[in-house]
Amino acid sequence: MPARVRSPAAPARKRLPKAERYEGILAAAEQVFCQLGYDAATMADVAQRAGVVEGNVYRYFKSKRELVARVVSDWYSRKLDELEREVRQIASVRSRLRYLIAAHLRSLRDSPGLMRLIIRELRTGDPEFSRIVGGLNQRYTAFLRLALEEGVRTGELRPDTPVRLLRDMVFGGIEHHAARYLAGIGTLDVETAADQMLALVLQGAGRVPTMSAPSQAEDPA
Amino acid sequence: MPARVRSPAAPARKRLPKAERYEGILAAAEQVFCQLGYDAATMADVAQRAGVVEGNVYRYFKSKRELVARVVSDWYSRKLDELEREVRQIASVRSRLRYLIAAHLRSLRDSPGLMRLIIRELRTGDPEFSRIVGGLNQRYTAFLRLALEEGVRTGELRPDTPVRLLRDMVFGGIEHHAARYLAGIGTLDVETAADQMLALVLQGAGRVPTMSAPSQAEDPA
Amino acid sequence: MPARVRSPAAPARKRLPKAERYEGILAAAEQVFCQLGYDAATMADVAQRAGVVEGNVYRYFKSKRELVARVVSDWYSRKLDELEREVRQIASVRSRLRYLIAAHLRSLRDSPGLMRLIIRELRTGDPEFSRIVGGLNQRYTAFLRLALEEGVRTGELRPDTPVRLLRDMVFGGIEHHAARYLAGIGTLDVETAADQMLALVLQGAGRVPTMSAPSQAEDPA
Amino acid sequence: MPARVRSPAAPARKRLPKAERYEGILAAAEQVFCQLGYDAATMADVAQRAGVVEGNVYRYFKSKRELVARVVSDWYSRKLDELEREVRQIASVRSRLRYLIAAHLRSLRDSPGLMRLIIRELRTGDPEFSRIVGGLNQRYTAFLRLALEEGVRTGELRPDTPVRLLRDMVFGGIEHHAARYLAGIGTLDVETAADQMLALVLQGAGRVPTMSAPSQAEDPA
DNA sequence: AATGAATGAGTCTTCATTCAT
DNA sequence: TATGAATGAAGACTCATTCAT
Numbered sequence: 001m002p003a004r005v006r007s008p009a010a011p012a013r014k015r016l017p018k019a020e021r022y023e024g025i026l027a028a029a030e031q032v033f034c035q036l037g038y039d040a041a042t043m044a045d046v047a048q049r050a051g052v053v054e055g056n057v058y059r060y061f062k063s064k065r066e067l068v069a070r071v072v073s074d075w076y077s078r079k080l081d082e083l084e085r086e087v088r089q090i091a092s093v094r095s096r097l098r099y100l101i102a103a104h105l106r107s108l109r110d111s112p113g114l115m116r117l118i119i120r121e122l123r124t125g126d127p128e129f130s131r132i133v134g135g136l137n138q139r140y141t142a143f144l145r146l147a148l149e150e151g152v153r154t155g156e157l158r159p160d161t162p163v164r165l166l167r168d169m170v171f172g173g174i175e176h177h178a179a180r181y182l183a184g185i186g187t188l189d190v191e192t193a194a195d196q197m198l199a200l201v202l203q204g205a206g207r208v209p210t211m212s213a214p215s216q217a218e219d220p221a
Numbered sequence: 222m223p224a225r226v227r228s229p230a231a232p233a234r235k236r237l238p239k240a241e242r243y244e245g246i247l248a249a250a251e252q253v254f255c256q257l258g259y260d261a262a263t264m265a266d267v268a269q270r271a272g273v274v275e276g277n278v279y280r281y282f283k284s285k286r287e288l289v290a291r292v293v294s295d296w297y298s299r300k301l302d303e304l305e306r307e308v309r310q311i312a313s314v315r316s317r318l319r320y321l322i323a324a325h326l327r328s329l330r331d332s333p334g335l336m337r338l339i340i341r342e343l344r345t346g347d348p349e350f351s352r353i354v355g356g357l358n359q360r361y362t363a364f365l366r367l368a369l370e371e372g373v374r375t376g377e378l379r380p381d382t383p384v385r386l387l388r389d390m391v392f393g394g395i396e397h398h399a400a401r402y403l404a405g406i407g408t409l410d411v412e413t414a415a416d417q418m419l420a421l422v423l424q425g426a427g428r429v430p431t432m433s434a435p436s437q438a439e440d441p442a
Numbered sequence: 443m444p445a446r447v448r449s450p451a452a453p454a455r456k457r458l459p460k461a462e463r464y465e466g467i468l469a470a471a472e473q474v475f476c477q478l479g480y481d482a483a484t485m486a487d488v489a490q491r492a493g494v495v496e497g498n499v500y501r502y503f504k505s506k507r508e509l510v511a512r513v514v515s516d517w518y519s520r521k522l523d524e525l526e527r528e529v530r531q532i533a534s535v536r537s538r539l540r541y542l543i544a545a546h547l548r549s550l551r552d553s554p555g556l557m558r559l560i561i562r563e564l565r566t567g568d569p570e571f572s573r574i575v576g577g578l579n580q581r582y583t584a585f586l587r588l589a590l591e592e593g594v595r596t597g598e599l600r601p602d603t604p605v606r607l608l609r610d611m612v613f614g615g616i617e618h619h620a621a622r623y624l625a626g627i628g629t630l631d632v633e634t635a636a637d638q639m640l641a642l643v644l645q646g647a648g649r650v651p652t653m654s655a656p657s658q659a660e661d662p663a
Numbered sequence: 664m665p666a667r668v669r670s671p672a673a674p675a676r677k678r679l680p681k682a683e684r685y686e687g688i689l690a691a692a693e694q695v696f697c698q699l700g701y702d703a704a705t706m707a708d709v710a711q712r713a714g715v716v717e718g719n720v721y722r723y724f725k726s727k728r729e730l731v732a733r734v735v736s737d738w739y740s741r742k743l744d745e746l747e748r749e750v751r752q753i754a755s756v757r758s759r760l761r762y763l764i765a766a767h768l769r770s771l772r773d774s775p776g777l778m779r780l781i782i783r784e785l786r787t788g789d790p791e792f793s794r795i796v797g798g799l800n801q802r803y804t805a806f807l808r809l810a811l812e813e814g815v816r817t818g819e820l821r822p823d824t825p826v827r828l829l830r831d832m833v834f835g836g837i838e839h840h841a842a843r844y845l846a847g848i849g850t851l852d853v854e855t856a857a858d859q860m861l862a863l864v865l866q867g868a869g870r871v872p873t874m875s876a877p878s879q880a881e882d883p884a
Numbered sequence: 885a886a887t888g889a890a891t892g893a894g895t896c897t898t899c900a901t902t903c904a905t
Numbered sequence: 906t907a908t909g910a911a912t913g914a915a916g917a918c919t920c921a922t923t924c925a926t
Binding site for chain 1: 258341346369378379385386390391394396400418420422427428
């Protein structure tokens with residue numbers, strides 16, 4: 001009986017259809033893992049929150065690792081569908097970049113617990129985890145990579161753009177930027193951050209040196 | 222008043238000066254923590270690697286948390302000294318940025334275990350940890366922030382540069398970029414990555430506005 | 443995320459209904475605690491005596507302190523029931539005093555281990571302990587206090603009787619008296635001791651003031 | 664490094680005469696044991712408070728048990744001297760009883776930590792402890808026993824007085840009475856308690872039934 | 885399908901005591 | 906005589922996982 005925070009447990013129900021019980025446990029696991037983190041969360045916590053008995057969880061998930069993996073892959077699946085749907089409707093590369101940056105920021109803002117879980121646990125190298133979550137992360141970041149590659153093709157981006165590095169700067173930058181927010185400190189202004197990051201991605205921070213093509217708005221000229 | 226009787230005790234191992242033993246345990250802990258991560262590592266592992274009995278570790282470090290904290294803060298201290306020494310000798314902002322980017326990449330390349338430890342455990346919010354490591358991370362990232370701010374002052378960078386966001390993109394980008402390497406997959410080409418990242422920081426990925434086609438797409442011309 | 447893998451687990455022992463196992467552990471704990479005392483007893487001792495694995499004890503009792511507390515409160519509950527039942531059937535105050543004195547002596551004679559445990563551990567001020575055992579001791583001693591108070595009301599006892607002090611002398615006296623027996627030295631003659639103590643309580647040890655030699659010095663004659 | 668309360672340590676001094684060091688450690692031990700109790704106190708606590716290094720304590724006391732035993736026997740020796748000195752000057756048995764009762768109450772009031780230590784640890788049956796403290800407790804209680812026996816001889820007390828039982832009631836009663844005070848709750852009024860207890864010892868609480876020799880002052884005649 | 889009792893291998897941490905220096 | 910580093914044997918408590926019912 002750890003001094004853990006236990007939330008109002010759902011009353012146990014009997015004989016649910018398999019799929020429904022599965023979803024219930026998954027949802028409970030998401031809450032518990034997000035709130036406590038992987039290590040601190042216990043299977044007992046999950047079972048209780050799901051209104052199920054401990055051993056029963058193992059009928060649906062063969063181990064704790066698989067359970068987190070499913071929670072995370074679930075999130076990725078949902079996110080992937082959403083991105084798929086939205087991104088195809090955005091014509092310009094620039095707008096697509098803007099959308100993807102903002103989308104990731106929104107994810108961090110709206111599901112900080114889950115994102116912290118992903119960021120922390122994704123880098124584990126656990127085989128069980130990799131097997132399940134594996135490609136999903138790649139497919140997720142692929143949206144940005146593809147957008148950048150298209151930008152190169154269309155000429156909106158320099159031909160020598162180091163696409164993967166730029167992608168890393170975007171995702172890594174967003175996650176770093178949100179670190180304080182994830183830690184419960186401060187807020188996260190999605191739109192401002194997205195605008196600034198997009199600008200940095202496109203023009204960098206260096207002063208444009210040419211005479212003929214003066215830089216930004218604040219040019220005294 | 223335990224009824225158990227203590228056993229007669231075996232021959233004592235070699236007796237080291239306090240500082241030496243401290244360093245020995247610290248070094249052992251660094252290895253163990255870097256290899257297994259904080260949670261998976263046990264104090265028994267550390268003690269064994271240090272050639273010491275488990276209980277003896279506690280003469281030098283009052284808890285496992287303090288021990289990691291010391292390992293990490295030790296690294297930061299060394300790094301901070303080094304940065305301090307080097308950075309002050311680099312005149313131009315551009316060169317300083319290049320140096321800081323490369324330095325962080327080198328850290329990841331040369332101490333992947335430690336860096337993974339830091340990246341993972343730094344975001345824990347544990348008070349023991351924060352107390353000790355606390356400001357070190359800030360002081361570390363401050364070097365880049367200061368360089369960027371100076372760039373703004375000297376006019377090498379745009380006056381409206383979002384300094385903190387850019388700093389996050391650099392550190393986050395580097396760490397993301399090194400993720401595969403940290404996971405034991407692939408290599409890390411410090412110089413190339415540093416060059417590319419510096420370029421992105423300064424000019425971004427957007428097409429250079431030529432005379433005929435000045436700045437961005439939304440240019441009214 | 444421990445890297446250690448759990449072992450395949452051995453054949454499970456017999457499965458008892460919850461209440462039965464609870465009682466079994468409680469009984470084992472009583473024996474162990476009484477024999478060794480609280481500090482010297484270990485949860486492993488208790489588990490072994492109960493024929494259960496150590497960790498399983500914690501399914502029923504959340505801590506060692508709670509376990510002793512339950513053992514002790516269990517005894518009090520039983521004793522309280524018994525006293526309740528018996529005392530109400532005894533009409534005269536004198537008989538009631540005699541009964542309560544003898545009953546406490548019998549408790550010491552018949553459950554010396556448990557009584558030693560109570561006497562030693564009751565005075566600990568541990569919150570877990572107090573929470574559970576708390577009022578039970580007071581309710582136990584209240585029987586004597588109430589009998590004395592009634593004696594005062596009925597005139598069988600002097601109106602200025604210091605009830606609490608007298609109660610302390612009875613309980614403290616009995617416990618002191620039984621100390622040698624509790625230590626395993628000598629025997630305990632309940633009836634004789636009860637008779638003598640009752641006499642002391644009622645008349646004290648002072649010479650009875652006869653007609654010719656009236657009581658104490660402060661006798662006005 | 665336990666979260667224990669450590670008091671201002673005396674600075675280590677070198678090369679004290681043996682006897683002086685011995686006393687210093689003993690004094691430190693008394694403080695520590697009284698404050699924390701035997702089990703919770705550590706040899707490290709004692710050493711620190713004595714301004715001595717841990718291992719050095721063992722040059723003067725061969726074990727923790729012996730150390731407490733010495734602390735306790737020290738107290739008894741002092742007390743015994745004091746009683747010896749005082750008691751011989753008190754002529755009447757009655758006064759002597761009054762003095763001994765009050766003296767024990769004062770001990771409890773003035774050295775609650777030590778008394779708690781004695782009361783708790785004296786009943787352990789530890790051979791090391793018994794060997795050292797052994798007879799002291801008996802010699803201490805003997806003062807009261809002798810006074811009672813003399814009372815019997817002189818006729819001030821009934822010839823059939825159960826001396827040992829009465830002695831137990833006095834000491835046990837006092838200790839029970841002081842229990843709340845020892846637990847840090849409430850105060851201890853030595854004089855009142857002594858008066859009341861003396862009266863109980865001499866006359867008991869029973870209403871004197873005779874016509875010819877009416878009882879106390881509050882008798883309506 | 886569901887239950888939940890039972891397992892067992894850890895985890896961290898504490899401390900009396902010894903002994904090389 | 907003094908030091909304090911080192912020992913080692915517990916000890917309380919946790920938790921993923923299994924399996925009889």
